[in-house]
Amino acid sequence: MNWRFGLRRFWIVLSAIWLIVSAAIAFVIWNGDADARFAADRRARWEADCGGQKRGPGCDVRPAPGRPLPWATYPGIVLGPPLLVFALGCAGLWVVRGFRSTT
Numbered sequence: 001m002n003w004r005f006g007l008r009r010f011w012i013v014l015s016a017i018w019l020i021v022s023a024a025i026a027f028v029i030w031n032g033d034a035d036a037r038f039a040a041d042r043r044a045r046w047e048a049d050c051g052g053q054k055r056g057p058g059c060d061v062r063p064a065p066g067r068p069l070p071w072a073t074y075p076g077i078v079l080g081p082p083l084l085v086f087a088l089g090c091a092g093l094w095v096v097r098g099f100r101s102t103t
Contacts, residue, residue: 007089013080022078 004093007093009087011082011089014085018082019078022074026078028073
């Protein structure tokens with residue numbers, strides 16, 4: 001039995017499952033976050049049209065700030081755990097190989 005290849009295949013399968021589940025969760029969050037994205041866009045347009053001392057139609061009511069999800073964090077959340085598990089697995093195999101006798 002070859003532990004190195006077996007663990008690598010196990011890691012590949014778990015990473016694929018992790019990526020599929022993360023993509024599904026991101027899709028659900030993206031659809032659920034549409035209202036916040038719309039509110040942030042409306043607020044940005046209000047700031048551009050009515051910011052400072054400008055006056056115009058619709059400038060008397062300031063829209064509520066929307067807080068869309070920070071998409072810059074998703075690559076770390078999605079790719080971080082599989083890479084961490086891979087690094088820990090490589091380190092564990094390296095440690096186990098150090099205990100083998102060379103004779």
